[in-house]
Amino acid sequence: MTQNVQQAIVRNIGHRAVASLITTVVGFARSVILAQLLVPNDFGTITFTLFFTNLIGSITQFSLRHAFIHHDTQNEDVTAATLFFVDISMALARVGLAVLLYPVMGWLYPNYPLLPRLLIIFFAASVLGAATGAPIAILERRLDYRYLARWISRFQFW
Numbered sequence: 001m002t003q004n005v006q007q008a009i010v011r012n013i014g015h016r017a018v019a020s021l022i023t024t025v026v027g028f029a030r031s032v033i034l035a036q037l038l039v040p041n042d043f044g045t046i047t048f049t050l051f052f053t054n055l056i057g058s059i060t061q062f063s064l065r066h067a068f069i070h071h072d073t074q075n076e077d078v079t080a081a082t083l084f085f086v087d088i089s090m091a092l093a094r095v096g097l098a099v100l101l102y103p104v105m106g107w108l109y110p111n112y113p114l115l116p117r118l119l120i121i122f123f124a125a126s127v128l129g130a131a132t133g134a135p136i137a138i139l140e141r142r143l144d145y146r147y148l149a150r151w152i153s154r155f156q157f158w
Contacts, residue, residue, distance in 0.1 A: 091130035
C-alpha cells in the first residue's frame with residue numbers, strides 16, 4: 001500500500017465512521033417508527049418480506065462492485081458503466097423473480113396475504129438502490145469518503 005493510499009485512508013476514516021453511524025441510527029429509528037405505526041401482524045409481514053428480500057438479494061450478488069474497487073482498470077468510466085448496467089439488470093431480474101414467485105408465496109404463506117405484493121414492491125424499490133451502486137463504488141475506489149458520507153447521509157432519510 002502506498003503512502004498516499006495510507007494517508008487517504010487515515011484522512012477519511014472519520015467520515016466513513018460518521019456515514020456508518022448515520023445509517024445505523026436511521027435504520028434503527030425507521031424500525032422503531034414502523035413498530036409503533038403497524039399492528040404486530042403487519043410488522044411481522046414486513047419483517048418476513050425483508051427476510052426474503054435479503055435472502056434472494058444475497059443469492060444474486062456477484063461482488064462486481066468489490067472487483068471494480070480493488071482492481072486496476074484502463075478505462076474507469078466504461079467499467080463503471082458496465083457495473084451500473086449489471087447492477088440494474090440484476091435488480092430487474094429480482095423483480096421478475098418476485099413476480100414469478102407471487103403465486104408460490106401466496107400458496108406457501110396464506111397467513112401473510114400481503115407478502116407476495118410486498119416482495120414485488122421491495123424489489124422494485126431496490127432498482128433505485130442498484131442505480132446508486134456504481135457511483136458509490138467510484139467514490140470508494142477514489143477513497144473519497146468525505147463526499148460519500150455527505151451523499152449517504154442525505155439519502156438515508158428517504
